[in-house]
Every structure is written in C-alpha cells, then in structure tokens.
Amino acid sequence: MTETSAENSATSTARPAVALLGTGIMGTGMARNIAAAGLPLTVWNRTRERAEPLADVATVAGSPADAVRGADVVVVMLMDADAVLDVLAQAEPGLRDGVVVVQTSTIGPDGTRRVADWAGQRGVQLLDAPVLGTKGPAEQGKLVVLASGPAAAREAARPVLEAVGARAVEQDEVGSGSALKLACNNLVATLVESVAESLVLARALGVDPHLVLEAVRGGAMDSPYVQLKGTAMLEDALDDAAFPLAGAAKDTRLIVEAARAAGVELAVAEAVQRRFAAAVEAGQGSADLAATFRAPR
Ligand code: NAP
Secondary structure, rough: OOEOOOOOOOOOOOOOOEEEEEOOHHHHHHHHHHHHHOOOOEEOOOOOOHHHOOOOOOEEEOOHHHHHEEEEEEEEEOOHHHHHHHHHHHHHHHHHOOEEEEEEOOOOOHHHHHHHHHHHHHHHHHEOOOOOOOOOHHHHEEEEEEOOOOOHHHHHHEEEEEHHHEEEEEOOOOHHHHHHHHHHHHHHHHHHHHHHHHHHHHHOOOOHHHHHHHHHOOOOOOOOOHHHHHHHOOOOOOOOOEHHHHHHHHHHHHHHHHHHHHHOOOHHHHHHHHHHHHHHHHHOOOOOOHHHOOOOO
16 A cells, blocks of 8 residues: 655646546535646536536536546546446446546445446446545545555546545555545444434433533544534534435445455444434434434434
C-alpha cells in the first residue's frame, strides 16, 4: 500500500476530459472541485434538477451516454451497486476506447467484483476508488480516496484524484479499496451508534446528556466526530444530512455481509445494522445518520 497526498505528489499537467455520473450530496462537491482544477467536465444525474446547479462549471448532459462521450475519465458516484451497473450500461454506447472508470460509490468488494466483471468484458479500465469523508470534505476537495487498481489506471485518474482528495491511499488490486472502505465505515457507524446510546443511557439514568460530551471533551476517547454528531443529536439538528441514514444503513448491510462471507462475526456491527434499519423504518432515512438517536428504543 502506498499513500500520496495532493501536496507531495507530482501534479499532473494532463487535463483529461471528465464525466461525472451522479450529482447527489457527494457527487456535487466532487464535481465542483474537478471543474475548479481546470478539467473539462460533463455531469449527469437521474434527477436532472440536481445536476442543473452545476451548469455554471460543467455541461449538464441528458443521458449517461451523452455525458461520457469523449471523456477520458468517467467518475461514478451513485447510491449502490445496482445503480452503478444500471447507469454504466446506459453509458456504454458513449464510452471511448481507453476510458478509465473511477468508481467512487460505496458498493463493497462484492459490488466491485460485479463492476469489475462488467468492465473486464468490455475492455474498460476500472479504478475502484471509494472515498472517506462526508459532504464538507467533498465540497472542500479534502476527501481521502481509497484507490485500488493497476498503476496505469491510477496515473490516468491522478488529476481527478488530486482534485477531489486531500490524499489517496493506494493499493494495486481492484476491490481492496472497497474492502478498506467497509472497514473504515464500520468505525463510523459503530461510533455514531455508540454516541447515540451513551446519550440515551445518560438521559435514562437521569443525567443531563450534555454532560457526557463535556466530560469526555479533550480526553483520549474524545474525537471531533464524537462532539459533532453528539451535539447534532442533542440539538436535534439532524435533517440537513451530511451522510443520509439510508446510505449508512446500506453500508452496515454491506459490512455485515462482507464479514459473514469472510467467515468472521461482527457482533457490534450486526447490532448497529438492526438499529439503523429500525431508524430507516421509523422514517429517518433521509435524515443524517446521527438520526439513529431518534429511533425508538
Ligand atoms: P445521495 O445524495 O442520496 O446521492 C445518491 C445518488 O445516486 C444520486 O445522484 C441519485 O440520483 C443516484 N441514484 C440512486 N439510485 C439510482 C438509480 N437506481 N439509478 C440512477 N441513479 C441513482 O447520496 P450520497 O451521500 O451522495 O452518496 C452517494 C454514494 O457515496 C453512496 O454509495 C454513499 O454510500 C457514498 N458515500 C457517502 C458519503 C456521505 O457522507 N454522504 C461519504 C462517502 C461515501 P437521484 O438524485 O436521481 O436520486
């Protein structure tokens, strides 16, 4: 594994034409940074109104095939593996020879295998490149890109990786990035659920839950994320999602499935999967993942 940063890697002078498919929360921020890096950009989104606000920096295409026509690098940022495969099938007629598809959605190793099969059958170079970081880092170009794939694909995609990320953690084998992403998101999901339960417990025991955040502040077990999500829970500032609970529930499902397939039991992750599913069931799917705090207990 190697690690590169936008600061210390040689800045590429190449300016590949880029298409970005999926201008949701993450894709929109990434698109702005790709355009700000001076790369010619075309975007597409299933719901066109979500792509229109990017018309000041990108061409907004009417179909995936139109978006990718002439692109050297195609960035995909969609919800799940089914959406990725469906949109790539729609894009296929427009793909040029030698294109590199940079798949950044969280789809797990299994979903990545399906996309790799699709790419392999068509001679498309695939870079598996899920990202760490949420809405703010996406807007600031400060994601951590977990890029896995052949060095040639990583180099071809380098100007895009540098535009969207503060740094990249690179591995050679397609799918390793998606595996690493699940391991990291397990930390995100279990941490948020743990904060929620600690606040619920304090309240149930008759203690002001704000005191939990105050007591741990600055200590070894504190973290910016604990304070950020804990405060959002206590202020009920959960409707403007940085990471929608529906996406987090999808990720916990991928985590548990991948662990089982690998023959390990993740007891905490399985419990968190049930909690997130219950919160989605309770209507919190479009709220932030911290809205697990609102789920009935
Ligand atoms: P989002 O705002 O809900 O965006 C989801 C995108 O997927 C939208 O463009 C949506 O199109 C599209 N989509 C969903 N189903 C589709 C389908 N069947 N066909 C075509 N397009 C479809 O979610 P997001 O937060 O940006 O998440 C995107 C991906 O990034 C997910 O895999 C998520 O797990 C991952 N991720 C999220 C975060 C985060 O903090 N938000 C961080 C890292 C990774 P419409 O607009 O038409 O619905």
